[in-house]
Amino acid sequence: MAHLRDVPDDIDEAVAVRMDRQRILHSGDHRFAMLVEEWVLRTVIGDSDTMAGALGHLISVASLPSVSLGVIPxxxxxxxxxxxxxxxxxxxxxxxxxxxxxxxxxxxxxxxxxxxxxxxxxxxxxxxxxxxxxxxxxxxxxxx
Known part of the structure; x- marks a missing residue:
């Protein structure tokens, strides 16, 4: 995607920032309601291992008491x-x-x-x- 938008290829840094932001899921009295379309779950970004890892993480996060995850079939x-x-x-x-x-x-x-x-x-x-x-x-x- 970086080449499409003519921006620096800083994937590692971007992932680190996003992972750090996820700490809010485990702290404070926050509630999160998220929706995702099923087709998004099947859209390949990266490779199969990357996708399986990301989706496994989604299942893990969805089990948190502060998170409500809905999937539109x-x-x-x-x-x-x-x-x-x-x-x-x-x-x-x-x-x-x-x-x-x-x-x-x-x-x-x-x-x-x-x-x-x-x-x-x-x-x-x-x-x-x-x-x-x-x-x-x-x-x-x-x-x-």
């Missing part, structure tokens, strides 16, 4: 207007949106409310617990 019917961009919500104060060319920070209450509604609707079609782990495990198995 392939083929789940949905209406029009679903977001194609990835977004992160920080309570009702801020939404960060990742685009190909930019990172947007949304702070307007009306716009945050739209993301809150979409997240609630997507949460309603996701599976959790054993069903989510089963989909993640199937993706790991597919990598051989």
């Amino acid at each position: 392939l083929g789940t019917p949905r209406g029009a207007g679903w977001p194609v961009e990835s977004f992160t919500m920080y309570d009702d104060a801020q939404v960060n949106v990742e685009l190909v060319s930019a990172h947007l920070t949304v702070t307007q209450p009306g716009e945050i409310a739209e993301y809150t509604k979409v997240f609630a609707e997507l949460s309603g079609i996701a599976v959790y617990g054993a069903q989510a782990r089963s989909l993640i495990t199937a993706a790991i198995d597919a990598f051989g």
Whole structure:
């Protein structure tokens, strides 16, 4: 990806920073609700070992009491207007949106409310617990 965006190839440093950020999962009184589409679990970034390790880590993190992980299964019917961009919500104060060319920070209450509604609707079609782990495990198995 670095070559596509003409940025330095600093994968090792980026991984170290992301791993350090994960300490928040184990400290304080934070709650995290995450959703992922099943097709994302099967999208190869790196190699099979990298993917299996990342998905195994996802299963581990999903078992933490502070984490709720939902997986939206392939083929789940949905209406029009679903977001194609990835977004992160920080309570009702801020939404960060990742685009190909930019990172947007949304702070307007009306716009945050739209993301809150979409997240609630997507949460309603996701599976959790054993069903989510089963989909993640199937993706790991597919990598051989």
